[in-house]
Amino acid sequence: xxxxxxxxxxxxxxxxxxxxxxxxxxxxxxxxxxxxxxxxxxxxxxxxxxxxxxxxxxxxxxxxxx
Numbered sequence: 001x002x003x004x005x006x007x008x009x010x011x012x013x014x015x016x017x018x019x020x021x022x023x024x025x026x027x028x029x030x031x032x033x034x035x036x037x038x039x040x041x042x043x044x045x046x047x048x049x050x051x052x053x054x055x056x057x058x059x060x061x062x063x064x065x066x
Contacts, residue, residue: 027033032040
């Protein structure tokens with residue numbers, strides 16, 4: 001006796017596999033996921049803010065201790 005196959009499920013499984021393969025290919029092409037890109041951007045912005053907060057004013061600034 002032959003095995004009963006639901007063609008709709010087979011089609012959906014095939015579509016999912018194709019989408020997963022396309023996603024893997026594009027992830028390899030871009031190198032990083034969107035989440036990693038956002039994390040790196042946030043860390044760079046924080047480092048810039050921290051550095052700006054620690055800068056001393058130049059000779060014309062009012063923060064000059066002399």
